[in-house]
Amino acid sequence: MAAVAQETPTQTRTDDAVVRIQGLQAHYGARQVLHDIELTVAPGEIMVIMGGSGSGKSTLLRHLVGLMRPTAGSVELLGVDITRAPALEMQRLRRRIGVAFQGGALFSSMNVLDNIMLPLREHTQLDRQTMEIMARLKLEVVNLAGAEDLMPAELSGGMVKRAAVARAIVMDPALLFFDEPSAGLDPAVSSALDDLILKLREAMNMSIVVVTHELESAFKIADRITVLDQGRILTVDDVAGIRRSDNARIQNLLNRRAENAEVDAETYLRRLTGEAAPAGDPQAAGTKQDAGAV
Ligand SMILES: Nc1ncnc2c1ncn2[C@@H]1O[C@H](COP(=O)(O)OP(=O)(O)O)[C@@H](O)[C@H]1O
Numbered sequence: 001m002a003a004v005a006q007e008t009p010t011q012t013r014t015d016d017a018v019v020r021i022q023g024l025q026a027h028y029g030a031r032q033v034l035h036d037i038e039l040t041v042a043p044g045e046i047m048v049i050m051g052g053s054g055s056g057k058s059t060l061l062r063h064l065v066g067l068m069r070p071t072a073g074s075v076e077l078l079g080v081d082i083t084r085a086p087a088l089e090m091q092r093l094r095r096r097i098g099v100a101f102q103g104g105a106l107f108s109s110m111n112v113l114d115n116i117m118l119p120l121r122e123h124t125q126l127d128r129q130t131m132e133i134m135a136r137l138k139l140e141v142v143n144l145a146g147a148e149d150l151m152p153a154e155l156s157g158g159m160v161k162r163a164a165v166a167r168a169i170v171m172d173p174a175l176l177f178f179d180e181p182s183a184g185l186d187p188a189v190s191s192a193l194d195d196l197i198l199k200l201r202e203a204m205n206m207s208i209v210v211v212t213h214e215l216e217s218a219f220k221i222a223d224r225i226t227v228l229d230q231g232r233i234l235t236v237d238d239v240a241g242i243r244r245s246d247n248a249r250i251q252n253l254l255n256r257r258a259e260n261a262e263v264d265a266e267t268y269l270r271r272l273t274g275e276a277a278p279a280g281d282p283q284a285a286g287t288k289q290d291a292g293a294v
Pocket residue numbers: 028033051052053054055056057058059060271274275276277284290294
């Protein structure tokens with residue numbers, strides 16, 4: 001964990017990487033939003049992807065989980081190039097990967113236990129009783145034991161997130177992706193979620209990629225932090241390296257975190273539903289490149 005970060009502050013451990021992105025370019029239509037992305041994640045590592053609103057964090061994550069295909073470059077997860085893998089290999093890979101997206105995305109018509117059992121139903125032939133036991137174990141991991149029969153509408157924001165995490169880990173994935181785990185949560189709840197992420201790595205030895213704009217959270221959980229800026233990687237470094245960086249843009253990011261936090265959740269949701277930012281949106285106008293381009 002920390003040792004990995006200290007020994008390899010930059011991307012040198014590529015031999016046994018669980019994530020390896022090479023030469024990735026991404027576009028929305030004609031507009032390029034990610035440039036020359038190179039990224040590796042070591043086994044057992046927590047890699048945090050940071051950056052201001054509109055810097056490309058969510059787009060990068062969409063490429064990592066196969067929701068978008070790069071216009072150039074490759075994305076390897078657990079040794080499989082997901083830009084080229086045949087369907088069967090992708091299906092096998094998906095069982096080893098957990099994804100907890102913002103909002104939780106629980107099915108409102110199912111209780112918590114059924115929501116968490118969904119991946120087991122989809123990917124395994126286990127009998128119902130075994131699936132229930134596995135789901136209950138994961139509910140304990142996320143501190144939701146006793147909430148089995150509740151419907152999503154009865155859960156608090158923090159509980160929804162934790163239920164989504166339980167579902168993401170029910171198959172014991174080797175690799176786990178989080179998008180904005182603490183967005184919209186009060187500080188105490190979001191801090192508990194950080195603890196949960198650390199616990200998952202310790203107890204289950206998962207490699208975890210977390211996208212966040214919350215600096216405090218990033219500093220607490222990261223082995224290394226990748227800082228995105230206008231679609232490019234500005235730096236990859238451990239927490240100490242980011243803290244002492246004298247790069248003006250990184251310092252800017254550190255100092256302006258409150259502003260970003262306020263607007264990002266909204267713009268994020270809008271983008272997730274595919275709506276472009278309206279003209280004059282302060283986020284879109286936040287950088288010269290973005291102004292008027294969306
Ligand atoms: N669905 C989309 N269609 C067109 N442009 C998009 C879409 N989603 C994001 N963008 C643009 O791509 C850039 C990166 O966005 P995004 O990856 O959402 O950044 P972040 O998650 O860091 O806020 C932004 O300029 C944004 O306006």
